[in-house]
Each structure stands twice: as C-alpha cells, then as structure tokens.
Amino acid sequence: MVGAVCLLVGFSLGSLLTGIVSLGAKGLGGWGDMDSLPEIHGDFGDWEWEWEWGSKDPDQAQPQTTPQPEPTQAPTYTPREMPALDGVAPSLQAMPNPLPDIVESAGKGVVGMDVYYYDEALEQDVPMAYGSGFIISSEGYIVTNAHVVEGASRVDVKFIDGSSAPGQVIGADSKLDVAVVYVEAQGLTPLALGSSAQVKVGDFTVAIGNPTGEMLADTATFGIISATAREANVEGQVNSYIQTDAAINPGSSGGPLLDMSGKVIGITSAKALYAGYDEYGNMINAEGIGYAIPIDEAMEVVRELITTGHVKRPGIGISVVEIDQTTAEMYQVPQGILVYTVTEDGPAHVADLRINDVILSYDGITAGATTDFVAYVGAMEVGDQVKLRIWRDGQEQELYVTVGDLNQIGTKILNDEYADLLD
Secondary structure, three states: OOEOEEEEEEEEEOOEEEEEEEEEOOOOOOOOOHHHOOEEEEEEOOEEEEEEOOOOOHHHOOOOOOOOOOOOOOOOOOOOOOOOOOOOOOOOOOOOOOHHHHHHHHHHHEEEEEEEEEEOOOOEEEEEEEEEEEEEEOOOEEEEOHHHHOOOOEEEEEOOOOOEEEEEEEEEEOOOOEEEEEOOOOOOOOOOEOOHHHOOOOOEEEEEEOOOHHHHOOEEEEEEEEEEEEEEEEOOEEEEEEEEOOOOOOOOOOOEEEOOOOOEEEEEEEEEEEEEEOOOOOEEEOOOOEEEEEHHHHHHHHHHHHHHOOOOOEEOOEEEEEEOHHHHHHHOOOOEEEEEEEEOOOHHHHOOOOOOOEEEEEOOEEOOOHHHHHHHHHOOOOOOEEEEEEEEOOEEEEEEEEOEEHHHHOOOEHHHOOOOOOO
C-alpha cells in the first residue's frame, strides 16, 4: 500500500500545544498502520521533545553501550549550470474571479511524485509513498520537499497529461526541507516564480497538490495568508514559514502556494493537526493552519543545490531540551541543555556524547536557551571543533565535538533511545 508521510511536530501557542504535520512521502505504509507513522517533534515552553509511534516510549528506553560508528566515505557531488527559470504567469482576464485561469495554467506545472524504496528481501524497488512538486524550468528541473524524496531508491514523476518520467534527485537540504529533481522530458510547463517578500497578511492564495496521490491529483484549495513569517518546529528544524488557511493534506508536500497572479510564493510543507487538549484530556483539533516555505529563501537553496549539488548545514547530530532553574531544582540535576537524542554515526556519536548528558557550557559559554546553542553551532564551519563541558552521572567532564554537515549526518536515532533523566 502506498502512503503519504506525516512528520508531526509542535510549537507552543500560549498555553496550548499545537501539532504540525509535514505532508509528503517517506515510506509510510498507510494511515491505518500506526506502527509505521514517523517521528513527532515539538516544544512546550522551553521544552523540545520527540518520539516515534511504534517505537519505545521515552520512559521505556534503556541505556546501552554506545557503539562507535564506522568511518564513512564523503559523497561526491556534480555541479551543474543554473537553468533558465522561464515560467510565465498566466494572462488573467479582468474578472471578479481569476481562480479558474490560475488553476488551469498553474496546474500544468504541478507534478506528482511516486517514491520507491529498495526492499532487500524482495531485491527490488517497492512503491511506498508519494508527494508533489512543481516545474521551475523547461530544462527539466523540479522543486519539492526534501522529506518527499529522502532515502528514495527511485522517483517517478507524473505529469498532468498522465505521462511520467524517471526523476533524478539532484540534491536536498534537510534543514529547509527543499529538494531538486531532474527529469529528461520535453514540452514542460514551468511555473512563474513570485516573491515571498511581497506577501502580506490577508492576501488570497491557492495551493495545488496531490493529496492521497493519484486519486485526488491536481487538487486546488483556496485561502488567505495568515502570517508571513511564522516560526515553527517541523521535524526538529525551526524555520520561518508562510502560514495559510488554504487546505493542505497528506501528499501535498512539495506543491506550490500561488498568489493571485499565478506566481509561486511558497512550497507547501506542513499543517497543524491539533491545537492542544481540553481540561478532560481530549484533543482539540486545529483547522486552517498550513505552512509553506517562502519561495525567496527556497530558491537560494535551489540555486546552490543545482550549481553545487549540495548545501552545507553545520551541526553535531543531537536533539536537545533546555533545563531551566525550576526544572533543575525539581529533578536535582544541573541547569543546562539536556541531550535528548543522538544521531547514529553523527559527530556527537563519534565524540561519545550520550543521551542524558547535560551540556553545562560550550566553548566557555554557559548553556542556556537551546536556540542560542543551535544558532552557535550553526554559525560554525564544518570541521570546526566545539568544546562541551558536560555533566554525566554526577560527574563533570569535557568533550570535543567536530562539527559535521547535517545533510550528510542523516536522521537515524542511535539505538532508538531517548533521554529519561527528567522522567
């Protein structure tokens, strides 16, 4: 069965916890298979948390000996010339409702993505998921979300006329969740690119994508811009998004968000699923909260992916939780930053940083807000070292971690273990 991915995350909204879901393809076997649903991330106040349905709960994870990873060979990338971005906005008639012309014109440049993963038991590629994308150049370049094509062994691109072509993933950036796919095909209709900097709250907008795959291919939804720079934590990455109430559904990831001239202003990526819980513990559903990556920021990454094949994102491969003074006193642990997960084979794993370690300082800076720590590491160069003073099992020690590239580190959580120091 083919499924659309739902990578749930969250952010704090007043006293309510809000769930967000990115909507594309990542090997989900179907909505009914709860064991296959991917990771959940989020924060509540100063907390950041994550777990995965179908895996051990955080309080069930048992410490294990940390295995040292094998050295990996650095990948090679193929630089390309930047193609002409030759999309043309539709010619709209002076009419009260331009939507039919916008949808008819833009729909020709929206594509579906059938995503395959290699099955070692069957020794063949198996279709497991789907997403959306849109053409930016008649030379064969398509933009989508990184999570749509992550780990894919094969991508089939489907066009509005029913034809298809094999897609080659040119590059992907997990931080902004942007990927570029190339196809060899003639007669492509690229979309015109607008400017997200010109978007205003209250502007009308249209989203086009393939919710649930081919069954509802080329679905268009209409709404307004609710916010132009909404910060949200999606799959552990905090970015600034365009917020809209245009309906976005599973399988829509990677599709375009359009303005009323038919130009792309964003890449649809996520939606809020729930707004929190009432006093009885019942989930409060969220409606009309969707997120799109601003096209101006996305195109900076797209250009780098096409011309160099890669975007460097400095990081050390951990997820963290802030331990403020109140929490530290409650659990009798030091104030600082808790290592909540460690990425397998990442720099932190190599340096023997472990879950339940508390980072007390980094390069002599007292550890406080997690955002400050993440920003500090993100401003470093790949290959730099950061000195961490940590607390582990009642003892303080120092570790040196070499900064790596998040787009090479991967996302697999070491031993599927989560910190339980604050349980």
